[in-house]
Amino acid sequence: MAREQMxxxxxxxxxxxxxxxxxxxxxxxxxxxxxxxxxxxxxxxxDNIALPDLGEVELKAKRSGSGSMITLFTLxxxxxxxxxxxxxxxxxxxxxxxxxxxxxxxxxxxxPNGSGIYQDAEDGYAVVKHTDGTVIAKWSVEALANQxxxxxxxxxxxxxxxxxxxxxxxxxxxxxxxxxxxSVEIMRQCIDDGTILIDLRLHDKGTxxxxxxxxxxxxxxxLPKLFSNIQDL
Numbered sequence: 001m002a003r004e005q006m007x008x009x010x011x012x013x014x015x016x017x018x019x020x021x022x023x024x025x026x027x028x029x030x031x032x033x034x035x036x037x038x039x040x041x042x043x044x045x046x047d048n049i050a051l052p053d054l055g056e057v058e059l060k061a062k063r064s065g066s067g068s069m070i071t072l073f074t075l076x077x078x079x080x081x082x083x084x085x086x087x088x089x090x091x092x093x094x095x096x097x098x099x100x101x102x103x104x105x106x107x108x109x110x111x112p113n114g115s116g117i118y119q120d121a122e123d124g125y126a127v128v129k130h131t132d133g134t135v136i137a138k139w140s141v142e143a144l145a146n147q148x149x150x151x152x153x154x155x156x157x158x159x160x161x162x163x164x165x166x167x168x169x170x171x172x173x174x175x176x177x178x179x180x181x182x183s184v185e186i187m188r189q190c191i192d193d194g195t196i197l198i199d200l201r202l203h204d205k206g207t208x209x210x211x212x213x214x215x216x217x218x219x220x221x222x223l224p225k226l227f228s229n230i231q232d233l
Contacts, residue, residue, distance in 0.1 A: 008178070012233045014042050015158070015176045023163055023170040031068070035061045037171055038158055057154035057178065062220045064159045064175075069107075070220055071199070073151045074213035075144065079137045084202055084209035087136050091115045092204065103203030107217065109194055117200075121192040124184075128198060137214070144216065145187040148226070155179040157223055179227035186228060195222045 006014070018024075018041045026033035027040050038061040062068070080087075088104050093115060095101040108119040108128065116131040127138040156178050160171040190196040199215035224230055 008233075011042075011156075012176075015173070015233060018042065018173050023161075023172045025165075026169040026171060029169075033169055034063060034160060034162075034171055035059075037061075038160070038173055041173070057156050058152055059156050059158070060220075060223070061158040061160065061173070063171075064161050066220045068220050069197075069217050071215040071217050072196070072226075073147050074215050075139060075147050076211060076214050077143075079139045079214065081138060082134065082136045084211060085204060088202060088204045088209055091117055091130060091136070095203065101203055104200045105203070106200045108198045108200065110192075119191065119198045121188050124188070126188075126191045126196075126198065128200070141188045141191065142184050144191075145182055145184045148182055148187065148216075152182075152226075153180070155223065155227070176233040177224065178231045178233060179224060179229070180231075181228040182226055183228060186226065190218070190226055195219075195225050 018038070024037065024041065026037050028036040039059065044059070060070075088102055092102040092104045095103050095105070104115075104117075106113055106115070106117060108117060110118060110120065112118040112131050117136065118129060118131070120127045120129055121141070124141050125138045126141055126144060128136045130136060156176060158173055159175040159177075160173045162172075163170045187196070195218055197217050199217050201212035201215060202209050204210075218226065
């Protein structure tokens with residue numbers, strides 16, 4: 001049965017009711033407890049909420065001041081300039097968890113890591129490079145912006161203060177912000193200033209590379225920087 005849609009005004013009313021309750025106990029232990037608790041409180045049990053005023057909007061609850069990282073999307077299509085297995089064998093490191101396995105499990109930044117690999121934004125591309133000048137992979141910023149828009153046509157970001165009482169986490173949901181719209185220029189700037197970090201996830205399988213999908217990640221508290229339209233509810 002189709003889920004009944006909720007208008008933005010209806011969502012605002014429900015959110016303010018939840019906010020007025022103050023701290024409420026988590027419905028689930030662990031990092032995912034905040035999302036599950038809010039979805040339960042508002043009456044949804046799925047990742048997205050249908051707000052006809054805005055279209056399909058993804059709901060994301062976060063702890064206030066959280067420095068946690070989230071993966072926005074993965075994208076590898078036509079990106080690798082260097083053969084992936086060759087890149088692993090030239091620039092990879094030994095896996096600490098699986099003895100002897102060579103891989104490239106790196107979250108990159110603008111400064112070279114221990115293997116000399118870093119990310120850069122140049123000439124309309126997000127680039128993974130080595131300090132020896134080798135371009136390992138590159139994505140057009142336009143392709144990244146389009147992928148981001150497909151994944152996040154809109155985002156309703158809900159923040160909560162937290163308390164631990166007798167070993168149980170409690171949340172006070174006290175801020176909701178609707179985020180929409182991005183652009184190639186916003187995406188380029190976010191790559192350039194490190195708001196978006198490229199996450200390589202591949203290893204040597206012997207005869208080929210096993211790639212789990214290159215992730216594009218950010219910190220939860222930096223999510224508003226990815227959008228052009230920010231509206232507090």
